[in-house]
Amino acid sequence: MLKISKKADYALMALQHIALVQFGDVTPGRVVNTKEIAEEYNIPLELLAKVLQALSKNGMIESHNGPKGGYLLARNASHITIAQILESIEGPLGLTDCSHEKDGDFCMQREHCNIRTPLLKVQDSIYQLLNSMTLQDMMGGTPLITIQSPSTQGVDR
Amino acid sequence: MLKISKKADYALMALQHIALVQFGDVTPGRVVNTKEIAEEYNIPLELLAKVLQALSKNGMIESHNGPKGGYLLARNASHITIAQILESIEGPLGLTDCSHEKDGDFCMQREHCNIRTPLLKVQDSIYQLLNSMTLQDMMGGTPLITIQSPSTQGVDR
DNA sequence: CTTGAGTCCGACTTATTTGATCGGAGATCA
DNA sequence: TGATCTCCGATCAAATAAGTCGGACTCAAG
Secondary structure, rough: OOOOOOOHHHHHHHHHHHHHHHHOOOOOOOOHHHHHHHHOOOOHHHHHHHHHHHHHHOOEEEEEOOOEEEEEOOHHHHEEEEHHHHHHOOOOOOOOOOHHHOOOOOOOOHHHHHHHHHHHHHHHHHHHHHHOOOOOOOOOOOOOOOOOOHHHHHOOO | OOOHHHHHHHHHHHHHHHHHHHHHHOOOOOOOOOHHHHHHOOOOOHHHHHHHHHHHOOOOOOEEEEOOOOEEOOOOOHHHHHHHHHHHHHHOOOOOOOHOOOOOOOOOHHHOOOOOHHHHHHHHHHHHHHHHHHHHHHHHHOOOOOOEEEEHOOOOO
16 A cells, blocks of 8 residues: 555666766766666656656756757756655645645535544655655665776766 | 555445444344345445454454344454454555565565665654544544543453 | 757556456245 | 354456556767
């Protein structure tokens, strides 16, 4: 239960990858294109493209068009929270359908519903949790490309 | 995002209702049948039946067959957690598909996946949150028996 | 200034999950 | 014994998610 979608999964992977390339190792501020990420993680190219578009539209990354184009983090990794990323892809957090209902529309159960209020509390707690964790926190201790000698820069494998 | 299913919703409502009838007001230890709950909250009868069956199978409630039959909480409301209820309906908590993977099966992204570990931490935090909240907590504001001394064990009202 | 590599974007198809329904078997009390 | 109720498996329909396709726009190199 409470599973996040594959798209959200891909978003997290892609952002983490971009962050690593941008801040993690020697290659300085290099842009990352869709194809590179798709191949690295075995993600369907077209689907990943859509995910990255959504992230761009929501201000998580910046896109640069044309040849040698690609994506860049819109701001520092420590200022991008998990909550922001997930909401960019899956829409606002909401345990139940009635989470964001205005006073106008009711669910069929609303009149006798006693679980709405406590569930909203739970939801709020989860949100705070997701919003306190940043992209930076997800880069800790991962031995990815790790040390790459400066002489081999630009040569990715 | 992170929405729980309608069935889980119904489960929470139904359990809360049963708990109220059993502990909350004057009618003492009365059993509650499916129809009563379905009508009270406008839930499709057959669907609610399935939900209650699942709850029964998972030890949340006890079923009593035949005429004048119905459901009863299997134990005190303070010993039934939200996590237990949700897992009875929706299966084990898992943000990603790979949450419960054994070492044998890999997802396509596993080899380069750097987000698994941090996500598992988040997942664990959410679980603790859901597991620390009980059915009793969801009855807040409703005057119920509250304190039950250990000496009255076995006598559930 | 043309061309090709690359992003961008929306519509579309397919697969999976969820919501809801139906029919009958077994249990219990009057 | 009969009426009522839970129990349980199978099935259908609707909603959502995953993945695909085709074309328009943008930029840098030749």
